[in-house]
Amino acid sequence: MKIAGFSQALLFVGCLLMAAVASAVIETYEFSSPELQQRYQLLSAELRCPKCQNQNIADSNAPIAQDLRKLLYEQLEAGASNDEILDYMVSRYGEFVRYRPAFDSSTAVLWLAPVLLFIAALVVLFLSLRQRKESGSAGQVELSGEEQQQLQQMLSRSEQDR
Amino acid sequence: MQRLKLFLPLALFAILALLLFRGLELDPREMPSALIDKPLPEFSLPRLGSDSGIARVDVVGEVALFNVWATWCVSCRVEHPYLQQLAENGVPIYGVNYKDDDAAAIQWLQDLGDPYRANIVDAQGSLGLDLGVYGAPETYFVDASGVIRYRHVGVIDERVWQSRLEPIYRELTQEAQQ
Numbered sequence: 573m574k575i576a577g578f579s580q581a582l583l584f585v586g587c588l589l590m591a592a593v594a595s596a597v598i599e600t601y602e603f604s605s606p607e608l609q610q611r612y613q614l615l616s617a618e619l620r621c622p623k624c625q626n627q628n629i630a631d632s633n634a635p636i637a638q639d640l641r642k643l644l645y646e647q648l649e650a651g652a653s654n655d656e657i658l659d660y661m662v663s664r665y666g667e668f669v670r671y672r673p674a675f676d677s678s679t680a681v682l683w684l685a686p687v688l689l690f691i692a693a694l695v696v697l698f699l700s701l702r703q704r705k706e707s708g709s710a711g712q713v714e715l716s717g718e719e720q721q722q723l724q725q726m727l728s729r730s731e732q733d734r
Numbered sequence: 735m736q737r738l739k740l741f742l743p744l745a746l747f748a749i750l751a752l753l754l755f756r757g758l759e760l761d762p763r764e765m766p767s768a769l770i771d772k773p774l775p776e777f778s779l780p781r782l783g784s785d786s787g788i789a790r791v792d793v794v795g796e797v798a799l800f801n802v803w804a805t806w807c808v809s810c811r812v813e814h815p816y817l818q819q820l821a822e823n824g825v826p827i828y829g830v831n832y833k834d835d836d837a838a839a840i841q842w843l844q845d846l847g848d849p850y851r852a853n854i855v856d857a858q859g860s861l862g863l864d865l866g867v868y869g870a871p872e873t874y875f876v877d878a879s880g881v882i883r884y885r886h887v888g889v890i891d892e893r894v895w896q897s898r899l900e901p902i903y904r905e906l907t908q909e910a911q912q
Binding site: 667 | 762763765766769833859863864865866867868869
């Protein structure tokens with residue numbers, strides 16, 4: 573009984589996995605060399621689908637992504653270089669189509685922000701640590717005799733209140 | 735100074751809130767076309783419902799709209815009546831029948847009316863690719879010298895036309911008259 577339940581569960585999981593595989597199959601291209609296939613995978617992962625903006629064209633099933641994959645395949649087989657293909661795409665769909673846009677005036681903020689934020693965080697960290705260190709030595713204020721007396725008075729008063 | 739520091743989180747929150755508020759109004763799907771201020775790409779394709787072809791030289795020379803449409807595109811049906819109205823008011827519109835079936839497209843124009851000067855049959859989507867089309871409907875505004883000046887993604891209706899597109903169209907026609 574238990575074994576039957578287990579094998580059923582296994583079958584079920586197997587079916588689920590097959591379904592996932594079936595939906596992931598997109599058209600396949602035969603490349604004339606493994607090097608081209610590698611570049612195809614690299615570029616299709618780097619090019620963004622213009623329609624479904626959070627997917628690359630390798631993952632997307634949108635018609636436009638299929639078209640771009642076909643184009644990519646044709647261009648690779650025609651002997652275009654990576655840069656030529658990217659330039660071709662960018663001239664039609666804009667810098668947007670690349671997940672790693674080229675560095676220019678419009679993408680400078682995008683590229684530099686992480687570095688600048690990291691430097692800013694370091695500066696803040698440094699300043700606050702230094703401040704803490706300074707207040708650590710200077711922060712312990714000695715009470716004057718008069719203050720000491722006042723403190724004693726307050727303490728004894730609170731003792732009496734109890 | 736110490737006191738002012740207490741307001742730092744509030745200030746940061748205010749800045750963030752402002753940014754997010756601005757973001758509410760932005761449509762991330764609306765991206766500028768890479769072809770703005772570039773010439774309309776060369777093409778030589780069949781003309782819908784005719785044996786003759788149609789090329790770039792046949793369509794440039796005056797301010798015109800290039801409307802990318804297809805019978806499989808639901809939003810195209812929505813915008814069709816308004817295109818018809820624009821055509822009746824004298825706005826030249828060329829159709830780019832994008833990855834469509836010719837017979838279905840001809841039937842569509844018979845049933846719903848034909849606002850187009852002519853239709854370019856782009857069955858393979860090659861012109862669409864050169865234009866940077868990523869869905870239909872899209873409408874390109876081309877000036878009298880054949881340069882793409884604006885791209886609108888999505889349905890053209892009365893509101894969009896009057897608030898955003900008509901001023902652009904008017905500017906282009908005035909430019910052409912000078």
